[in-house]
Amino acid sequence: MMKLLILLVIVVGIIAVAQLAKVYRLSAELRGKRQEDISEADTKLQGTLWIVFMVLLFGTTIFQMVRYGYCMPPVASEHGVEYDMLMKFNLYLILFVYFLVNALLFIFANKYRYDKNRKAYFFPHDNRLELVWTIIPALVMAVIIIYGLRTWIDMTGEAKDDAIKVELYSKQFDWTARYPGNDGEFGVTDFNTITSTNPLGIVTNEGVDEAMAKIDEKIASLSKELEFERGHLLTEKANLEAQLNPTYHVHGHDHEDHSEDHDDVHGHDDHAEHGDEHGDNHFEGHNDGHGHDDHGHEMSSEHKAHIVQRIHEIEEMLNSGKTTILTDGAIEVKEDKIYRLQRHKQRLIELEPFNFENELSSWDAGKDDKIVKGEFHLPVDQEVDFVFRSRDVIHSAYMPHFRAQMNAVPGIPTRFKFTPTVTTDEMRAQTGDPEFDYILLCNKVCGAAHFNMAIKIIIDTPEDYEAWLSEQKEYLTEEEK
């Protein structure tokens, strides 16, 4: 509310000044003054205003620097100190140039304002001056770039061999941390194996079997829906009946009582077995003499029995109360779903295991992985090698106290390493805030609940960390025990 009022006052103030200027100009015109006639008092006023503006600009800059300071939370990682130094080095350099250039700009505008007794000095070119304002900025830029690159390479370089491995898996809208377990290797992952019980898509024999079973289940249920589609069943039945007895379609169409039809069917069987002529005659009598010859002659009794059985089946299905009625569109969608599920299954079949250097199978490595949500722990003074993954869109893991941020990109694992230097308890003491917690925030606007996408980081002493980690459940091995 207060802010709104201040804004309103500023806007009204600007309008008032503009109106005053208009009045002044109109009155000057009335006094017969031409617009390009500028009095010495005017020039002097403008010159003074430049200085006033400079003081205001520098004043607000300095005020904000004092009031808001460095704008970063306390640092808690090894490279964070380096990062802050680089940041401050650049900041002070920029501030120095900012004050110098702006001071010259405003002071010169005042000092060299129009004076009718002074003639401008003609100064077309000077090689020394050109050299000075080319070489000095070039050198400063080189220092900034080289210093920045060195820090960047240091921060983003390879982790040490004994670094702790942690995977951060992101999806809309939460983070999951994974530790590799006792074997020190993360189990391989594949999005094809993602199920409700395996949200990270860790590939294990059990996981693949489970995923396949779930796909089979889905295919079966979709197929059932299609199989019990009323329209299809009726069409199929009508076709089969037409095959058995071309007359049936015409005469038996309205019969609800099927026992009669069955007799009919058996009668035809006999005819087909015993003789052509009889059968022919029989058919002809009913059928206006066309279209039946193919069926009647060549159909074996076995085939007929098959058809009869299928008709029975269809009748049972129709009477089961399980039939569905689907539009052509709905049928197409379901068929497409089945197709895609079959493709999905094929991709699972094609997954190939491989062995790590220590002969550990990639499909076994995942069994002892530890998966945690809500918060994850790290030991102090130990390098951590992070891998970031995403299931859906680009997220970004931002850990402000550790001066770390890395995008989590679907399909492209990214990494970052750092060494925490202050435990959560120490930081609570340092900040005087007993509630303090380190946090990892999503720093890419990734969807509706982006603001809520965070996970707590706890920095422990090495002993506390080991104790915590040993309490975490292994992905599969412990469940089997």
Ligand SMILES: [Cu+2]
């Ligand atoms: Cu996100």
